Amino acid sequence: MSTTPNKPVAGKKSDQGFVYLPLIAGWLVPGAGHFLLGKWIRGTLLAVSIVAMFALGLAMQGKLYTSVQDILGLLGMAGDMGTGLLYLVSRALGLGSQPTQTTVADYGKVFIVVAGLLNIIAAVDAHNLRTGRKS
């Protein structure tokens, strides 16, 4: 068997500053974790993809989960909150508050939830870059 695949690579970046900053920044603002690490192209592509998916979801009149009624609501809200500040700002502006009445609005709801889940993946990727698990 080979050595452990997730062993952190010894590097200058790994022992400087707050190690969770890219993770938290990436969660709050899509792509920000990669920007902090100087990965400008990756960060831009991630930000464009996630923000576009979220915006298209709202444009399709997708609903933002605001309260938990059942287990599906809990999962949906967890997905929505993955978009960080996008979710909080949208709620503050009253976006996505209308009930789902059309098929397209149902697509929009899924777009918003998946945008949040993708943002969590992107934030964890930024954390892995920061710790040296990924190059």
Add this chain to the structure above:
Amino acid sequence: MFHPSHFAAVLLFSLFASTVFGITMRDTPQRMFRYGAYCFILFVGSAIVLSWVMLLIAR
């Protein structure tokens, strides 16, 4: 209000999800692009196949 067709929604969803998958799951730009394209084809292809299966079941 944005009203895409079901297939347009599939294409948009696949494009954005594949972009994030490609960037986060691979290390080098070339492998990222290849994996992203692979995911995109799988997303769209599976949607088309499942659509035909559902059509045949409904008949």
